Amino acid sequence: MLSAQDNELLTRVGPGTPMGELLRRYWTPALLVSEAPTPDSDPVRVRLIGEDLVAFRDTEGRLGLVGENCPHRGASLFFGRNEECGLRCPYHGWKFDVDGRCVDMPSEPPQSVFKDKVTLKAYPTHESGGIVWTYMGPEEHRPPFRDFGTETLERELVSATKLHTTCNWVQAMEGNLDTSHISWLHQWDGVDQIPDDGSDKPGYPTNAMSWKFWRHDRAPRLEIEDTWYGFKYVGIRETPAGHTHVRMSAFCYPYNTVIATVPFGTQHGLFVPADDHNTWRYSFTTRDHGDIAEVGGENLFALSPFEFGPSEVDRNGIIPRRYTAENDYGINREEQRHLTYSGVREFISQDFMVTESMGAIYDRTQERLGTSDKAIIRMRRLLMAAAKKVAAGEPAPAVDGGLDYRSIRSAEKILAEGEDWRELGTDADPMVQRYDAGSVRTPVAGS
Ligand code: FES
Numbered sequence: 001m002l003s004a005q006d007n008e009l010l011t012r013v014g015p016g017t018p019m020g021e022l023l024r025r026y027w028t029p030a031l032l033v034s035e036a037p038t039p040d041s042d043p044v045r046v047r048l049i050g051e052d053l054v055a056f057r058d059t060e061g062r063l064g065l066v067g068e069n070c071p072h073r074g075a076s077l078f079f080g081r082n083e084e085c086g087l088r089c090p091y092h093g094w095k096f097d098v099d100g101r102c103v104d105m106p107s108e109p110p111q112s113v114f115k116d117k118v119t120l121k122a123y124p125t126h127e128s129g130g131i132v133w134t135y136m137g138p139e140e141h142r143p144p145f146r147d148f149g150t151e152t153l154e155r156e157l158v159s160a161t162k163l164h165t166t167c168n169w170v171q172a173m174e175g176n177l178d179t180s181h182i183s184w185l186h187q188w189d190g191v192d193q194i195p196d197d198g199s200d201k202p203g204y205p206t207n208a209m210s211w212k213f214w215r216h217d218r219a220p221r222l223e224i225e226d227t228w229y230g231f232k233y234v235g236i237r238e239t240p241a242g243h244t245h246v247r248m249s250a251f252c253y254p255y256n257t258v259i260a261t262v263p264f265g266t267q268h269g270l271f272v273p274a275d276d277h278n279t280w281r282y283s284f285t286t287r288d289h290g291d292i293a294e295v296g297g298e299n300l301f302a303l304s305p306f307e308f309g310p311s312e313v314d315r316n317g318i319i320p321r322r323y324t325a326e327n328d329y330g331i332n333r334e335e336q337r338h339l340t341y342s343g344v345r346e347f348i349s350q351d352f353m354v355t356e357s358m359g360a361i362y363d364r365t366q367e368r369l370g371t372s373d374k375a376i377i378r379m380r381r382l383l384m385a386a387a388k389k390v391a392a393g394e395p396a397p398a399v400d401g402g403l404d405y406r407s408i409r410s411a412e413k414i415l416a417e418g419e420d421w422r423e424l425g426t427d428a429d430p431m432v433q434r435y436d437a438g439s440v441r442t443p444v445a446g447s
Pocket residue numbers: 070071072073074075089090091092093094
């Protein structure tokens with residue numbers, strides 16, 4: 001439970017709010033590269049951390065991210081003409097470059113120097129991993145770009161998507177971090193029929209067996225370890241054969257999650273606020289893990305009744321939503337009785353159904369948290385403490401350029417006697433070393 005005051009502190013991100021100022025200390029996804037793919041392509045509306053912006057790629061390929069409203073009399077530059085290295089307002093023709101300088105003011109007399117006095121809000125941009133990142137905080141605090149592994153990614157491996165969800169960013173992120181709901185919300189009855197393939201033993205289970213474990217022990221015990229980037233934690237479950245199965249996920253300031261995967265994961269899910277009531281859920285690939293999925297064996301997702309789409313993206317690279325509150329997320333009550341726990345076929349919409357139905361900003365004075373909510377409690381505490389520190393003039397956590405952001409990983413495994421989950425997914429983990437050395441190129445399911 002949070003006090004009403006803390007709930008406000010945690011969730012509100014507009015300019016001037018403590019949490020908004022914390023988020024502005026990090027490079028933040030603003031849009032997908034595919035939304036503004038080529039020089040002089042169409043301008044794009046960007047609503048980000050409560051600010052209305054417009055992105056455009058100029059004739060020379062530079063990506064500008066500027067205030068949406070023209071500093072003359074406020075017309076939206078989304079309707080502007082993207083031409084000859086600048087965005088020209090359609091109202092009176094004032095033109096701005098990617099740095100926000102007014103480079104032409106044709107509605108004033110030719111001898112006027114007024115244009116030299118007019119600027120448009122502009123934020124720096126950096127393209128990496130298929131995402132255009134920006135920094136919206138004070139210039140004197142601008143940190144180096146954090147490389148989660150995208151800076152050296154080969155072009156054909158670059159993959160990023162985003163999905164819109166109609167609730168507050170913390171609420172959406174809580175849903176992703178929550179390890180216990182996989183035993184409930186995402187279950188279906190066919191899991192019981194999955195044959196035991198022998199991987200219920202210390203080592204890496206197949207994905208199919210993981211589903212069985214999640215269903216077998218539906219009240220995981222949580223253990224948390226604070227780290228320099230935030231924290232990592234495990235949900236501990238007993239397997240049918242009596243072994244200890246752990247799912248380890250990581251939280252990195254301010255809104256990154258790396259969710260448990262067999263054998264380990266480096267894919268980031270980011271919960272970026274468009275504003276207090278809307279969130280962009282970004283996902284991106286960080287490096288070449290080649291056949292990492294083979295370690296988990298056949299992926300049960302393919303055997304399940306769930307829909308894992310739509311994997312197609314629209315012309316801007318955004319994944320469209322088929323199921324929303326308006327169509328009750330496609331819930332089928334018959335299937336809820338006899339097939340799936342949620343009654344919703346599309347996997348991601350199962351999550352949206354629960355996190356959006358809490359209300360745009362859930363009133364956390366009403367909640368009753370249990371032991372399975374420990375990680376969510378930790379995440380909130382860390383964020384609120386960091387926001388207060390920044391407000392008091394201290395630096396934001398995990399922005400240092402010398403830190404190894406590529407080392408943030410998740411993991412999933414059945415522990416051997418005496419094995420410590422805290423080693424999983426670290427540079428010391430033999431499986432990580434084998435992948436990073438490129439030596440794993442054959443399936444090792446169950447090893
Ligand atoms: S409002 Fe943009 S040029 Fe006048």
